[in-house]
Amino acid sequence: MTLLECKNLTKLYGKHTALSDICLQIDGGHIIGLLGPNGSGKTTLIKLITGLLSPTSGTVYVKEEPIGPASKSMISYLPDHTYLNKNIRVQDIIDFFADFYEDFDSLRAYDMMAKLQINPRQKLKTLSKGTQEKVQLILVMSRHASLYILDEPLAGVDPAARDYILDTILSNYDENASILISTHLISDIENILDEVIFLQDGMLHTHALVDELREQDHKSIDTIFREVFKC
Amino acid sequence: MLKKLLKYEWKDTSRLLLPINLAIIVLTILGCSMLSTSIFDSEASIFFAVPLLILYILSILTFSSVTIIYIYVRFYKNLYTAEGYLMHTLPVTPMQLFHSKLIVGCSWFGLNSLLTTLSFMALGFAAGFHQASTNINVDTININLDPSASFADIFGYPLPTFLLWMLALLILSAFSSILMEYVSILLGQQMERNKLAASVAFYFGIYMVIQIITSVAMMVPEFITLSNTTDEEFTTNFLSETLRMAFPMMSIIYLAVGIAFYIICRVLMNRKVNLD
Numbered sequence: 001m002t003l004l005e006c007k008n009l010t011k012l013y014g015k016h017t018a019l020s021d022i023c024l025q026i027d028g029g030h031i032i033g034l035l036g037p038n039g040s041g042k043t044t045l046i047k048l049i050t051g052l053l054s055p056t057s058g059t060v061y062v063k064e065e066p067i068g069p070a071s072k073s074m075i076s077y078l079p080d081h082t083y084l085n086k087n088i089r090v091q092d093i094i095d096f097f098a099d100f101y102e103d104f105d106s107l108r109a110y111d112m113m114a115k116l117q118i119n120p121r122q123k124l125k126t127l128s129k130g131t132q133e134k135v136q137l138i139l140v141m142s143r144h145a146s147l148y149i150l151d152e153p154l155a156g157v158d159p160a161a162r163d164y165i166l167d168t169i170l171s172n173y174d175e176n177a178s179i180l181i182s183t184h185l186i187s188d189i190e191n192i193l194d195e196v197i198f199l200q201d202g203m204l205h206t207h208a209l210v211d212e213l214r215e216q217d218h219k220s221i222d223t224i225f226r227e228v229f230k231c
Numbered sequence: 232m233l234k235k236l237l238k239y240e241w242k243d244t245s246r247l248l249l250p251i252n253l254a255i256i257v258l259t260i261l262g263c264s265m266l267s268t269s270i271f272d273s274e275a276s277i278f279f280a281v282p283l284l285i286l287y288i289l290s291i292l293t294f295s296s297v298t299i300i301y302i303y304v305r306f307y308k309n310l311y312t313a314e315g316y317l318m319h320t321l322p323v324t325p326m327q328l329f330h331s332k333l334i335v336g337c338s339w340f341g342l343n344s345l346l347t348t349l350s351f352m353a354l355g356f357a358a359g360f361h362q363a364s365t366n367i368n369v370d371t372i373n374i375n376l377d378p379s380a381s382f383a384d385i386f387g388y389p390l391p392t393f394l395l396w397m398l399a400l401l402i403l404s405a406f407s408s409i410l411m412e413y414v415s416i417l418l419g420q421q422m423e424r425n426k427l428a429a430s431v432a433f434y435f436g437i438y439m440v441i442q443i444i445t446s447v448a449m450m451v452p453e454f455i456t457l458s459n460t461t462d463e464e465f466t467t468n469f470l471s472e473t474l475r476m477a478f479p480m481m482s483i484i485y486l487a488v489g490i491a492f493y494i495i496c497r498v499l500m501n502r503k504v505n506l507d
Contacts, residue, residue: 013423014423047506050320051319051320051504052315052316052319052320052504052505052506053504053505053506054502054504054505068324069232069322069323069324070322072320072321072322072323073322075320077316077320079313079316081313081316082313083313083314083315083316083317084314084317085243085314087246088243096239099235099238099239100232100235100321100322100323101322
C-alpha cells in the first residue's frame, strides 16, 4: 500500500504560487530527503501533508486516508520551531503525548531523556534551546508512527548534536515506516537517504532513488544539489 | 478525545484562573469580616472606607478583565500560534478542539461572573445586617416603597424564580460572550495578513453592534412599563414590570446571539486551518 500520495497538489497565497501541481508517491520503509533552496515550497508541502494548511487544489492521502484525525494519528511531525507550551514540565508533555497518540512509547521517551540527562520534572522553559529541540525530537521519535515528517531537524544545532539527532532518528523508527526529512544540510544526511525529492519554485524537479542519481551522475547528492540550484 | 482535550484545557487554564477565583473568595471574606465590625461606624471612617471600596471594586474588575482577556488569548495562542502546530496535528477533529475551548471558557467565565455577583451580594448583606443589628439610622436614600411589599412585588418574581432567572442569564451571557471572543478570532484568521489585529478589530466591532442591539431591546420593556404606569404606581411597579419583561427578553437575545455565533464558529472551524 502507498504510504503517502499527493495528487496535483497546488497552494496559492494570493497571486503567489507556493506549490504547483505536485504529484508524489512514497512507500513505506524509506528515508526521503526533501531538498530545495529557501522558498522552494518544502515547508508548504509538509504543512499540507500534516493538515496545517489547506490546499488550493489537489489532495493528500496517507494510507488512503484523506487529511483528518485518521491521517494525523499515523504521522509524527517535528516542526522547524518549538511548538510546546514552555511553562509545563517535560513529564507533563510526555503524558500529553501518551494520552493522544496510541502509538506513543513513554518508556522509550523516558529512556532517551535519561540518556541525555534531562530531568523530566523540569519545566521546558528552564532548558536550553538546544535541549528543548532534543525534547521535541525525542517526543516525535518515541511514536511508532507510519510516517515521520521532520522539518529542518538539524538546523541551528552543533555538529555533535547533529550526530545525536541522526542517531536518534535512525535507531527509533520502525522498518515499515518512512521518514521525510527537510533540510539544507545535505552532506550531513546524504548517507542515510534512500530517496530524494528536489523542489524548485514550488514545482517537483526530481524524485529519484539516491543510488540511481549517484550512479547516473557519478556525483554526490550534495554536489548535484549545488549544481541544480546554482544561483 | 474530547474528554482528553477537556482534561488538559482545565489543567492549563487552572494555573491562572483558579488563583483569580480564589482571590475573589478571599477578598469577599475579608470585606464581609470588615463590614461586620464597627470600624466603619464613625463618620471619620469615610477616609479609609472609600479607598477600600474603590480598591475592592478595582480588584474585582481586574479579575473579571483578566479572565476575559486570558480566555481570548488562550484560544488564539493555543490554536493559531506555535502551539497550534501541536494542537492541529493531534488526531482530533477541529470541532473537538473548539468544543473543549468553549466548554472550559464558558465554565470559567460563568464561575467568575457568579463569584463576582455573589461577592457584591455578600458585601451588601453584610453591610445591611451590621446596620440592622447596630440600629444605625441611615436615611440618606429615601426609597418610597410600600413596607408591606413582598420580594415578588418589588422584583417581579418570587425569590427562587428570580435567582433561577439570574442563573440562566449568567449561563447564557457566558455562552454568548465566549463565542463572541472566538468568532472574532476565527474571522481574523480568514485575513491574509495582520490576523491578530483583525481579530481585535472584529471583537470591538461585534461588541459595539451587540451593545447597540441589547440597549435598544432593553428600552422596549421600559417604554411599555412607563406608558402603562400611573405616577402613583410608578415606584412600586416600574422595577417589577421592567424585570418581568427584561429577563425573558435578555435571555432570548443572549441565546439568539450565542446560537448565531456558534453557527459561524462551526463553519469557520470546519474550513481547513491555514497556519502561517
